[in-house]
Amino acid sequence: MLRVVKPKTKQARRVLEKRAPKIKENVKKALLLHGTSTSAVVKGVLSDLHHIKKDGGNAVHWTRKNENIRPFEPAGAAPLEFFSKKTDCSLVVFGSHSKKRPNNIVFGRFYDNHVYDFMELGVERYKSVKDHGGARKFSPQVGSKPCFAFIGEAFESDEKCRQFKEMMLDFFRGEEVDRINLAGLDRVFVCVATATKQVLFRHCAIRLMKSGTKVPQIVLVDVGPSLDMVFRRNQTPGEELRKEAMRTVSKAPQKKIKNVSSDMMDGKVGRIYMPKQEVRCRASLCHGRETRLFTGWRDRAEENEGLKKRASRSGCSSSRRGKER
């Protein structure tokens, strides 16, 4: 026997609607958490990433220990899937620190609350946002749309580097936009591959300097966090899962535009609603306050309606709403 379970409050209903699958998706949310043993570096990296991503409620940072999370084991990833569902986050950053893998950061993506892929990186050198304190003057606006610069041939040839590139883009790109104000172009993530299988991750502010031409001269200021990382394990999605997750709609349904229609003769026709105009009270309507009626009108009004007082304000403004073309 089945029964319908519905949200009990409007708020819960709105939350569920927000989480529902959509054709044009929400910005991916990230969950940042760490395991039972961590280091100052790992904690710092997590809080810095949270600082970058938190605008618009797009990051959830958990600062308590989390047991039994081992992303690269099938059973060990189950708690992450559960957390992903609970917090509605499809991106996960899991930090840990052990003798075997010191300062370990695992970036993960989820599709339909199930693991899509994982990428493990070891932090070798880390400079936090705080340590870059001097550059605060130029620090980018919160939640601004970032640019990305990937430098190095490895980002095409090496599998792990390719995954890193896609992962970083997915993490930080924010909302998809079709228009952008170039004055607000103020941050860039620079990722450089090295010959020693390292990847250098820099978060920089963009300064647009005068160059005498239409295009300004770009100056980058490192605002942190700066990370030098090495690749460790990774897990890629199966071909089937990848295909499933990459599915798109060829033609998104257009939202219906109300009160606008097209006419053979007139072309585009709009329908507007106007309140019924009462000429007698026009002056008071225009100014939004009670005004004296013109003497001539007042006399006639008093004659007609037998009113002793002036026409009251409420009488004027409560004109019936009429539909006019």
Next chain:
Amino acid sequence: MAAEEEGAGMDSLSGLRMDIGNLLVFDATDPGIEEASTSSDDYDEQCLRKGARAIQALAEKLFNMPSEADKYGRLVILPPPTTKLPREKPLPKPRPPTKWEQFAQSKGIKKRKRSKLDFDEDAGEWRRRYGYKRVADERDIPVIEAKSTDEPGEDPFSNMKKEKKARIEKQEKNRLQNLKHTLKVAGKSALPSTVQLSTMALPITGSAQVPKKLTKDELGEIAGHASTATASVGKFDRKLEGEKPAKHAGKHRKFLPVVGSSKEEKQQSDKILDKVLSRHNQEIVDVNKVSDLIFAFRGLANFSHGVLGFCVGC
């Protein structure tokens, strides 16, 4: 990835690949940082220099793209992103048509828009079609004219209420039926995001079996047992309204009448005698049981002899 990259714009001058929709530049011609021995400060400097060069090329493109004026400055129109990224949730599925929609389509019934207001003849004013203070609200009817078909003793007002309630229940039933159909045909993802279907009785934790629903007969039997489980075997218990007498009243033994004809008694005795005296009478005797009994009696006899002997001896 490599195939996807081909869709991205290629800057012929600098040899950079760009995905302008994502504001992304990729410099594949640059080998990256090669020297392993350079100091960390040198690393930083190289990163910034290479990054600035790439972003300068991106800016070159962006600042020369078509734009439109806005309150806060000029907005550049971006092309759609070319790098394909995975979705976070599956594509929403369309809901299959409900039973009514199927019927309406087969009959060619079109949906039509009705105005929110309707004229109420009795009240002489425009009122809402549905909801509070609606047209011809059943709750506002003060008097109902009697008809010849009316049955005496029935309250037409409560009847009206009952009918309304029944209509609501029917609609709710239809809705559930449609949801079930949706679940069956298109799966969970086709259900509305705010609706979940859950089973009525969940299995007890740890056991996979759903508790079995009792049948009507079983329930009756249990009720019968319960009603007779008193000192008076339910004789002096107050009966509930509409309670039926227990199915098994507790009378299982039958006694023959004490007076009257002895025909029945004779029949019973004959039946037993026939069994004993018949040719196959050994069949009605359990030989094993009998032999056990005989041995048991013998043992008992021996035991009693011994005891007696002991007594005599002393």
